[in-house]
Amino acid sequence: MPVDQQRNDTAAPGPTPAPAPDVDHAAHEADGRPDDRQLRTRRNQMLRALLGPERRRLSRAVALALLENICALVTPLLIAAAIDRGVPAAADGRWGPLTAYAALALTAGPASATLKYGFLRYSGNIAQTLLFRLRCRTFAHAVRLPLAYHESAPSGSVVARLSSDVESVEEVLEMGLDGLFSALFSMVGTVAVMFWLDLPMAAVVLALFLPLYLLTRWFRGRSRRAYRRTRGVTEQIVQHTGETYNGIRAVQTFRKEGANGARLRELDTGYATARAASGRVSAVFSGGVKLIGNLSLALLLALGAIRIADGHLEAGALTAFLLYVHRLYDPIDELASFANAFSAASAGLERIGVLFHTPGTLPEPARPRPLPAVPAPGRVRFEKVRFRYTPASPHVLDGLDLELEPGRTVALVGTTGAGKSTLAKLLARLYDPTDGRVTLDGADLCEVADAELRSSVCMVTQEPFLFSGSVAHNIALGRPDATRAEIAVAAEAVGAHDFISGLAEGYDTDVRKRGAGLSAGQRQLVALARVMLAAPRVLILDEATSSMDAPTERAVHAALHRVLTGRTALIIAHSLTTAAIADRVLVLENGAVVEDGPPAELATGDGPFAHLYRGWLSATGGRPHNPARH
Template sequence: MTQDDAWRGVAAEEVQELNSAVGAKLQARSRKLLGSLIRPHLWPAGAALALVVLQNLSSLVGPLLIAAAIDSGIPSAIRGDTSTLAWCIGGYAFSAIANSGLLMAFQRLAARISQDVLLDLRQRLFRHVQRLSLSFHESYTSGKVISRLTADMESIGKLLEDGLDNLLNAVLSLAFIGTLLLILDVPLALIVMAGFIPLVLMLRWFRATSGRAYRATRGAIAKVIVQFVETMNGIRAVQAFRRERRNESIMDVENASYRDSNYTATSAVATFAASVRFIGNVSLAVVLGIGAWRVTGGSMELGVLTAFTLYLRRFYDPLDELAQVANSYASASAALEKISGVLEEEPTVVEPAHPKPLPPGGTIEFNQVEFRYGPETPVVLPKFDLTIPAGQTVALVGATGAGKSTIAKLVARFYDPTAGSVRLSGVDLRDTADEDLRTKVVMVTQENFLFSGSVADNIALGKPSATRGEIESAAAAVGAHEFIAALPDGYDTDVRKRGGRLSAGQRQLVAFARAFLADPSVLVLDEATSSLDVPGERAVQAALETVLTDRTAVIIAHRLSTVLIADRVLVVDGGRIVEDGSPADLVAEGRGEFAALHQAWLESLA
């Protein structure tokens, strides 16, 4: 062996140890989550366990009664005494009825418990994802979240609804039937138990193989869903730029990866199930051969052999079910690992333990603020100081990527600064309750997202307790009342998914009305007029001059017509503020970036 081979061997061992450690951590995290989900249902789970125990006991009576009927009941009936045979037949019928009733009661109770657990898990996941910070959602795509809530939840549901039923029945059957086999005939029972040696080895192999395979399937299906969601959300761009074939090729790769992962998992299940079936059939053949030889020799009764073989068949049937349970368990375990990983994520923008109330006013202060999006990413905003007095309208101007939107996100506390502090009315935003902050600071972006529902409902998002009169006044303030009143049902018109019933400009005006109804101390407009046509822009410009009075405002816009209504302009370049002054003063200087932008704008109007 060469030295390079030796080093590769050591590296492989280290990788294997690391993978084992990571796998153990993931499993521990999943078990902790599962325990917290089941803990509130311990009493119903205990009742379900009692029902399944009784159901299994009732099913085991049948072969014993058949053995008694063969060895005692039938000979007695031949002699004229039918009581024993009658008792055997009556007992068998009663056990069958009891078995059916107990099984129905168990399955109904188990279904209720499983649905309650799934409901709890879905609610936890949805609540948690909603409160995670913007940084999580910018890195963890919506397609992955959908995968957690659909494909992964379906795998867990399948295990809870069917797998646990089969698992409990299989374990109890193995325990009870194994005991009965030992009672009926020890030598034959030991032959059966010897078959467990290869079964245990196969089970260990199956758990390791299927665990890896199903982790791969969970990641693969998430990629498929991500690709599908992105394609459907961007279908206009897809069709406009003829990207269909490119998307199809990407989907083909992701689909193939999902197919291959599923094939690996299914192959493992098939191998395990076939091994169980083979061992069971061999054991049954050996038992029948030896048992028949002993019956003919008079050392064993025919009824005992009959009961033993009936129990033996039932003994291996649960092992077949265990293969399916192991399959469901491997899939659900991988899904639970993914979900527990999301639930383990912590918000990067955290609520303070002892929040301070925000006083009236809207003065914004940046004190030695520095910001980067991640520990390994470059600095976006080098250290700077900035004060925006209450009631002042400030426009941020600069090239794309200069840092304007980052400043706006810090004002709205979608992110916390890496160093320094952002203060509102003298209070560090990290010391304010999120609910208090959202009533004082409202941000309107170019995305202008609307939810399915009426126009009035979308405007009322800014103030859920608003009356219809307040909603209509807010719409009128931004020039939206006229087009809303012209809709088929006026303010009750359903805007449909993502506001698809309205034009881009109309959606933006509704978003403006929503923000104005909230009546915040600070209003942040991030390219909020980008979707408006010329008439719409003029209407909003007129509304802005009224609505922004006595309110602190931070406006990010490339349109100079919007910038010129500001009291103050900050030109941002590379995260630094390179110009600061009123629009008139910066234009009068005749030099600098803002003056150049203004001159270019005037020339475009000529």
């Protein structure tokens, strides 16, 4: 169980409102063949949610691009006028018109360059805002996804959403606004001017758009598929590297370096193949556009010559026309690169869209019910609780009725897979029961506000997770507003103060990644100090299975004893020592309580606990110690 103590305060502001889910994400992600239409719908929803708030700034950027293109468009017209009017006038000794055309052309150039500069800076800012928003929202939504999502999604898939998928969007935004706006305006403006210059020649240019359109359609379909494949492989690479480095100890212990390296090479080959496929598609498209461009130049040159001979066109106008043909096909290439990047970003957005489509956390109650203030808080009831992880899997708990009295410690024992952790997860409301209800002091957990529940029910996992930051910061997770003195009191209460004071920087010592700087026992003590500070009504503790040396185990048990005093606690016990400190032991088998009573009483009987007890006794050489009670 990766959750030590889940708190909401790490989550960024509200995610993009996710539409009602219609498809199970697991099915989508697992078979890797999502429905095209649904993916596109989600991508468009994402785009709308992202671009919506930037409508004003985007219109300003569009206006700048438009002005820039108008300035760029007039230059060939000025050249045509200079050739057809200015040069003949100059030949007659009137230099005025030629000078005027030259001056205008010289002004249009810098004006266009200045506007381009303004547009690029402005659109760059918009792109960064959009990216910032996308990354924050994706992160905020991902951290709020229910545990069920994280337990079923392939490891690293969320990291891939936040890294490579967001980066693909970054690429298209960086080049896209320029590529798209400028290219579109340039093309539309060019065609309009061509029609003004010469109708039949412009009609020929327009006719040549048909093969261009067909080529573009082919390209878009192919490149979208190619990029989806690329993103799929990228995700596998992220997952594989993440898994390798998260489990580096196991990798080295089992000498898996070679095998994992080979797997990475295999994935990389897949990536290269997928990239090569998308490269081929782009090459065919670019080549096709160039071919059509050159054909149309030749065609227009021939047609232009005929029209000049017929007296319908002047040489300057033909020159301008041919310059415009260049202007027409250059942006198509730009559009192709944009379409390429858009395909990649599309695939990324679609995948982020799938994530957004998964509803965040278990639903918060519409009208939260405060936990009642009772004289003896911490009464827990499981009422006819049935639970299964997925609709297809069998019930782990099937009609469980159970009551935990306030202030008492209950040890949960049983064979592996009996349902101990599941019961604990339901009590921490990491999952909701399929049927029945779990109550705390009479309030259904589903009706209690998330923040109140998190501070009232704390869970300490087998390997308590320490966040990077100081020891003090890690203890204060239990109550973020706690003062340094309160933190020290909590640490002292669990006997952690001495070892913390002995650290290089005391409470300010950075526990470093995953608490690598602290021993397993010290991490347990920090986690218990966290609980001491949080003072929850109910404590759930998954006892560490890894063996500690005797003094450390004694220290942890002594701390545990202090934390448990006067608090309702449910301990998943893996050892006799822990079971013995409980007031009551529950033996769970196949999701049902098969034995229930004080440990000393059950140990002398002939039931399942007595069996377990004797097994533990023989494993520990017949010397059960109970330091916490001594």
